[in-house]
Amino acid sequence: MASVSSRQVRAFLLDTYAEPLARKGISIESVTDDFDLLREGIIDSLGILDMVTALESQFEMSIDFEELDAEKLTHLGSLCRYVEASGKRLAS
Numbered sequence: 001m002a003s004v005s006s007r008q009v010r011a012f013l014l015d016t017y018a019e020p021l022a023r024k025g026i027s028i029e030s031v032t033d034d035f036d037l038l039r040e041g042i043i044d045s046l047g048i049l050d051m052v053t054a055l056e057s058q059f060e061m062s063i064d065f066e067e068l069d070a071e072k073l074t075h076l077g078s079l080c081r082y083v084e085a086s087g088k089r090l091a092s
Helices: 006-016 018-023 045-058 076-091
Strands: none
Touching (some): 006 018, 006 076
16 A cells, blocks of 8 residues: 555545535635535535545545544544554554
8 A cells, every 4th residue: 555645635635525615615725724624514424424435445545533533534634634644554
């Protein structure tokens, strides 16, 4: 498994959610690390499961979210860093 960077995760998520972001008038360039995909209405509670599945499929890894604070799961920066760290742990 190749290592994954938070930058790759961020690019994947922003590409995946480009359409819902655009519908809300939010440009990809303006999305900050503290952007909350759930609170901003980009995903809903079922969308969280879809997002996790998409991340696992895209990066060919199983992500254990037990260590990530549930409040941070939908914050773009925290999520990207967590997936990157998870990939490093799995590669070790």
